[in-house]
Amino acid sequence: MDSHEVQLASYPDGAVEARNFRIETAQVPELGRGQVLVRLRRLGLNAGLANRIGGPNTAYGPGIHPGDVPASDGVVEVLDSRSDLFHQGDLAVRKSPWRSIEVAAADELRRIPALGADIPLEAHLTVLGHVGFTAYTGLMRFGGVRAEDTVYISGAAGGVGSCAVQFAKAVGATVIGSAGSAEKVRLLGELGADSAFNHHDGAALDLLHGAATDGIDLCYDNVGGEQLEAALEVLRFGGRVVICGAASQYGKAGDRRGPVNYLRMIHQQLTMRGFDVTFNEDLRQDFESDATRWLRAGTIHSVHTLIDGFGRIPEAFASLLSGGNSGRMIVDCDG
Template sequence: MSTTTVSREIRLASRPSGWPTSENFATAEVELPELEDGQILVRNIAISVDPYMRGRMNDVKSYLPPFQVGAALDGGAVGEVVESKSADRAVGDVVVHGLGWREYAILDGSAVTPADTSIAPATAYLGALGMTGLTAYAGLTAVAEFKEGDTVFVSGAAGAVGSLVGQIAKLLGAKRVIGSAGSPAKVARLLELGFDAAFDYHDGPITELLAAAAPDGIDVYFDNVGGEHLEAAIDAMNQGGRIALCGAIAQYNTTDKPTAPHNLALVIGKQLTLRGFLVGGYRHLGGEFRTHMAGWLADNKIQWDETIVEGLENAPQAFIDLMRGANTGKMVVTL
């Protein structure tokens, strides 16, 4: 590539108040400089849009720095090396990296992870074989300390992480796996994926729906939603139950203070464990996870759903739709 190569990128135009809108994003063109020694130029094949990005759009201190107004967003991406001044990476290599929301990215060759597309398509490295899959695996096995014979409840179960949690739990010997989702079609999909029971949380009080699906209670709750789902899970928990707090999407776009859960006193009597986690703290499980997942995929024991949106210019709408639950499985934008 020459210094005259132009790349499009998506920038944060303004910080959302409540639900994000298209006005919060802007498309810009930038001229790429020449590579320095050790660097590579990657043409992105696909980028990830994820719920955690909503928090980074707020100007608040958190575990990741906030996005800056007027600057390009970033996030998971997979792409092909098209120019290299790095001994670590060759032209044609497919790599995973953290500079999404743009057509091209300049990175240090040592700062990317190779993706073996003979195992699975490139987009799988943003989902089942990527951080999404590791989140599901580590959250279930290490954070929730899953044991064979456990009954597991997963909220947001038709999403990228939740759908994998349920399938992994079944493969590891769960007695029963229950999922909640936001539409009849998603409930049907969960049953196809091997969940023992699933319900649409719009169909009634979540506490009642969960009690009907888990008459003997639950031992593990993998929480992607928070709010009323967390309250219902605490009600349904058996003695010594474990809750992995992965996400709280019910609260990400609200401008009101959360009202649930009201039943935290039950945590004491039931001797429950509630543990929040970030996947970055479990990278040491990456090798173990990839070995398991590659085998499961090769044996067709795990299905991974994708909702694919084409075109970088449509990434903002894909993110907005993700926040509204329009995806089944991983939301991916292909370039």
């Protein structure tokens, strides 16, 4: 049986490009006890993965070096099984190496419940998936979002951000989002954001001041840098900041910028809290029940950019890092 894998071919010299990867044929080993043979159907890509290229092992996964096959969350279909947990035809989500067909331990897979054909496969990588769970955990547990809050979300058109916008709206909050193009700003309007701006249109502080004339209560930060500093300036007394990510600072080891105005935290009695979603599994049932209900009711939607073809994973990843996605970047590997 033919399988293919995407390997890192070389370290990027600056921005990650598609040519830093190569596609090779892969061996599929014999199926052992407790294992399943799976086919990758949809692959979700994460900007944070670029931060691990050439880097050390972190809580998010090992450093990625030439010859390595990266992994991110994917929807897989079970082709064959030597486990009681899964049968042929079952669908599941797993941390998927960028490999078209492979053998996996059955207990690494999370079964996709039979939700019905009205729910697209991609939703399991967006509002019902890891990015959705990250947004939910950050907003609900660490941000304590409330209907009366004005929430500012940076990187709001990305995978996590587009879920955070929709979840914050679902609980009734007022939402301001930032994104990197006019098209993404339009998308934020479609998702229900009350106000949105393109962070390339001027200084972050001026843009956020203009969008949040009465200040904000909660900042959900995916980006860091100038946008985080702007948020610290406009947070009301007692405001909260949830640090989910820092996309503007990735790949800048040794030259990272923290907020120069963090003393605002003293005078405004602000709280800044980072979190790692992997330590919050106890919240998953609440997340699945709320997100499925909101999805069924049409309150939230799967927001993704779909690229066709396993062979286009390198191109899709490079495009994600240069802002070519609206919502989650997903590769359809069926073709």
